[in-house]
Amino acid sequence: MTKGKLKKMLPGGNTSQGFYSYYDNIIRPDANRIFIIKGGPGVGKSTLMRSIGETMLDMGYDVEFHCCSSDNGSLDGVCIPEIGVAMLDGTAPHVVDPKNPGAVDEIVHLGDFWDETLLRQNKPAILETNRRVGRCFQMAYFALKEAKVIRDEWESYITEAVDFTRVNEVTLQISEEIFSAVKPDFTRPPKARHLFASAITPDGSVNYHDTILQDTRKLYTIKGEPGSGKAALLAKLAAQAASLGLDTEQYHCSLVPQNIDVLVLPRLSVAIANLSAPVYFDPNCLPNLEVSKEINLSAFLDTEALNNFADEITGCRTRFEAAFNRAVKRLNQAKTEHDLMESYYAPAMNFHDINAKKEQLLARVIRYAEENASDPFPE
Structure with a gap:
């Protein structure tokens, strides 16, 4: 079998x-x-x-x-x-x-x-450990919220330097390559499934692209600085797929969950993935996956405009990394406390x-x- x-x-x-x-x-x-x-x-x-x-x-x-x-x-x-x-x-x-x-x-x-009797014997320890778990998560989410604010500032500097005409041109080019031969299907509403392909975990950033893309044959990879247009590009392609009646799998950003990081079109065996940091995935690990196009939206940035904010961008990178790492540290502490709580339950099972x-x-x-x-x- x-x-x-x-x-x-x-x-x-x-x-x-x-x-x-x-x-x-x-x-x-x-x-x-x-x-x-x-x-x-x-x-x-x-x-x-x-x-x-x-x-x-x-x-x-x-x-x-x-x-x-x-x-x-x-x-x-x-x-x-x-x-x-x-x-x-x-x-x-x-x-x-x-x-x-x-x-x-x-x-x-x-x-x-x-065994309720055994658990009640550890009631004070369980309550205190549970409190510490909740507090660690709270601090982790404070750090991630801070990271998002820093990222918003970072994006503001990049967006000012983006040549959106060129971004729109490459979006149209990808769209034509993917959808030009698609016959629209209006016999039923298209299905969109929303999940995460990557996560911010106690071990840092992890992703499962290798399993999510195992049935994909063509991959378009998108990279670029925050604010360079990646999220908008993926959103436009998802909307166009829906307009043609195509089902989609939409895997969202681990920091900003409304943004799409990976768009999979099962009927076409095509995917478009944002592979910017902190996500790392080597498409070569899947032998049947062909990288049709690699797009780096940072190539469409005005260097002179970027130089006006060079110090600010460097500061954002440093502060973002510090906030992100602090969040991971707190998640790791929450995991340690959770493991301790498990040690109270396991003997009672x-x-x-x-x-x-x-x-x-x-x-x-x-x-x-x-x-x-x-x-x-x-x-």
């Missing part, structure tokens, strides 16, 4: 606006079954979801791992698109409650398998019974696989 394909992305992120969620895009509300996994830290939610996902991969099903932006080794969800089944971590900060209880959504509460529950869930997922084969984003 051929093993299925694994795709990784992030449904939520640590951003300049705090924790930002695209959880509603993991799977459609009218899926076959959505298991919402509840329970405290260290009770086995991520391990349960990963185990079931890996089993389905081995059975030949394509599986999506929705990774956690606050814990590089954990999952926030698992989706099996072909059968319309997903498992979601329903605890804070990504609180998920049933929208269609029973018909689609079902809560699986791993708190049924903990009956993992034998949790494993039995996992096997029951797996049996049900396999049954859905045998009985149903549907798109989680149906027509």
